[in-house]
Amino acid sequence: MVKVLHYPSAEADELLQKKSNDDDQVAGQVAEVIDKVRREGTAALFAYTKRFDGADVREDNFAISAEEIERAYGEVDATVLAALRRACENIRKFHEKQMRPSWIEPESDGTMLGQLIRPLDRVGIYVPGGLASYPSSVLMNAIPAQVAGVKSIVMATPPGKDGSINPYTLVAAAESGVTEIYRMGGAQAVAALAFGIGMEKVDKITGPGNIYVTLAKKQVYGTVDIDMLAGPSEILVIADDTASPAYVAADFLSQVEHDVRAAAILVTPSLELATAVQKEIETQMATLSRKDLMAQALRDNGAIIIVKDLEEACHVSNLYAPEHLEVLTAEPFSLLGKLTHAGAIFVGPYSPEPVGDYYAGPNHVLPTGGTARFYSPLNVDTFMKKTSVIAYSRERFYNTAEDIMALAKVEGLDAHANAIAVRLKK
């Protein structure tokens, strides 16, 4: 059973407070892995791959070959490949709308100021692997990089015990512009990408991973850039009595099948809906394969919060700042402006989370754990950087030299003032 809490209450407040990702013990282990890979190179990297993934990876099979990718195309189902290609097209189309041009604006006295927006040279995308296959994660990381114009898109994904990578993952990489693929995972893969072990170093690492990957990304931050620090996945559903209990229940279950740490919260003014959703969860769960995992996640991190009205529901949602936010109300669009903190908002009855996870176009790499207050979904900007351009004309320079020297002097920097003064001499 999913617990029912009333808002405001101490229990609801506690639930809405996110826990931090910090884990000193794991952080220490991760630091050791990173340091060893950095110092000892591929020998350490391959030793960790043997230890953590059970696979024999060597210099000669570290990179995925063109033949392996070709073979993967022979192994995937044609219907799935066609669906994957349509998903690629949607994702590409959405991310193309995020592109912005560089600009340099000439002013009447000859001065030009501007901002160049250009792609990063080389990025690393991390895709979880092992037994499971996450072709959608490949698309969601690689396509924005490709749209941005990144030349080298390097994918790291942990191999299975036999050294293999799932064929759907390989096909997804080929379809979305990945230029190099390496058999490696965990903190050791993050270290290899950041310090250029077994390959050239990258400029930025993106993509979700487990706690080891996340803490490794934090530790190499600064040596390279990273997208964000991700934690367990979560959904918050705002619904009124017009919502279908079957839909809400199905969306709860789709969220919690990921992980026992995944969270699902319904915020509603309707006690009747709350009761009906609980019943539907039991009915639907019985038909699904990951029952035990879902039951535990719902018990630990599931909740229904009863509020007095939809206004208060928006307030509660903003406190939680959910990764995924579904709005299943009579007039969902009227709430959009009030929902200030969320990774992605799924509006209306025909936008369940899997629509966005796989297909619609917006990115599924989203801020978790309340970080939607300050992080954004992965997007084209993630793979670009800006450079300012300042070209003062002689006229502008002469007209403003006194101001600039006055400001330099008040900061006590007379060599700054001198750089202006020397240009005034004749």
Added chain:
Amino acid sequence: MVKVLHYPSAEADELLQKKSNDDDQVAGQVAEVIDKVRREGTAALFAYTKRFDGADVREDNFAISAEEIERAYGEVDATVLAALRRACENIRKFHEKQMRPSWIEPESDGTMLGQLIRPLDRVGIYVPGGLASYPSSVLMNAIPAQVAGVKSIVMATPPGKDGSINPYTLVAAAESGVTEIYRMGGAQAVAALAFGIGMEKVDKITGPGNIYVTLAKKQVYGTVDIDMLAGPSEILVIADDTASPAYVAADFLSQVEHDVRAAAILVTPSLELATAVQKEIETQMATLSRKDLMAQALRDNGAIIIVKDLEEACHVSNLYAPEHLEVLTAEPFSLLGKLTHAGAIFVGPYSPEPVGDYYAGPNHVLPTGGTARFYSPLNVDTFMKKTSVIAYSRERFYNTAEDIMALAKVEGLDAHANAIAVRLKK
């Protein structure tokens, strides 16, 4: 004397390799400060302020009062205030051009996809203080936040021994939309901003600081967002024989007066220019106040690199990825497209770095230490975050349901497929 190196050479390669910011011993001290402030609150914060800044700060004088700001207006020079206001206007105008609208695009079958771009709620800006006064740092951090629409802009700056804050810093804060100012600095200030000690917590911390501030920002990254990790300041000048040796020398000196760790590099095909610049440096340095500091910085981190042509100069500059890049050549604009990694590019003889440091409009908070490969200047995006919007119509949903279920199933997630299937039932 500034050393002269030829490119390519082992010495030039070594110089172009940036050193990392990592310092395990300092990182340990910083972690202790953060942990203590987080656990013990303002008691620890004020104790550190006493210890590191020598100032008595208590609950009742922690925040700067309206009266203190009013008093500061009485203490500043009218000419400087007027210059500061013109700088504000330029900075505001430039950053307003970086604003982008949210968009939601309706498609013909009723589906709507979009991206909301909205300001952060509350940000902390760090401004170095103590004896010096950096009003320009206040403007460069606060104005982009103000343009973005951030409601609460909190400034932290370390007090002098007597607890005072420089009046120019206070006036700059008032002119640029800062809403709260607290007397605190160092790692303890970063901890207070991130965990809400003595005030409400912020969502993001920006602004440069010393190594303690930088490492503290790295450690709280994830609890809050940060702008970037900054190191010592640097300039790279590309010049040919049309450049004025006096200008290049002045710009070298303005860069190295900041800090003994500041770096200045001239890249030129002209040996004649190299010799003339060295002479000019000696002459000009004799007239300036921070001679010893500048001489040491030039000896340690100054260099002239001789290249065969301007094409190679661009290549060398891209390897270094400088924070500030000046182009003093006959046709500087023709090189812009080749200069792929730089924080800001100063084009032509009338754009010395101080023009951008104080006045022109583009931001002076720039990526250092080679991080211009992946970081951007502080900008309006720094203070905004995105939220995706997905509103599928019934028609789109029915037309794409099979694709979405196929992709869910290939990832082994049958509860995801169920969230689609349950909506197809009637």
